[in-house]
Amino acid sequence: MKDQIRDGDFVYIHLDSKRNWIRRVEKGEEFHSNKGIIKFDDIIGKPFGIRVESHSGTVFQIHRPSQTDIQISMGRNTQIVYPKDAGTILIETGVVAGSRIVESGTGSGALTSILARAVGPSGHVYTYEIREDMYRGAKKNLDRYGLLENVTMHNRDILEGIEEENLDAIIFDLATPWNLVNEAHRVLRPSCILASYSPTIEQSMKVCKALGEGGKWGMIKTLEVLQREIMVREERTRPTTWMVAHTGYMTFARSISST
16 A cells, blocks of 8 residues: 555654654665664555664654655755745746756756656656766666656756757756846746746846846746744743754746747
């Protein structure tokens, strides 16, 4: 059954907020940590959401990995687009099942994985990455989670031009996105949306300036999303002292028809 852990499934093994792992379940194999060993044979056939004891008596939770879990696991060695920003990008660009999207750069493939799930088997994601090491790492990440069927990966500089046309959305996460606003307008369908993700306000200002020239773009806006967790405790509920504050500025613009 779908809700049961099967041989070959990925599981999210949770001990606490700082100690958690994503592992592929394989018959005869084991999960090892300094808190003990879990035999995968003991959890195959059990439902997701169970608690299990390691051989040393430590209790772990076994869950189905969420998209956030997968995204963070892809970015352990590289900066990723955080879930709070990825969700905003999805909503603002109007990405749905069947959408055709261009993304650059691919990075670790974390945002690519979210886009691939969002467009589904009837849509497609075309992603560009200039660095070969990042390209290979992202391909490995996407393949690990079975997300390459509706993704085409380009290992080249998107500044040389976008191969695809008639696109429903374009998402840039690169150093000089202002150099691509005219190319993006050429390949984007009218009234569809360009999203640009930048770590600094200076980059966002340059993007907005480029978008405001030539009358090709409308409804230009820049957003920043802050995320703060609340510690809910009886008689002592308060915000945590740590929050996911600035991660990036997101600029959005809608293409205006040239006819």
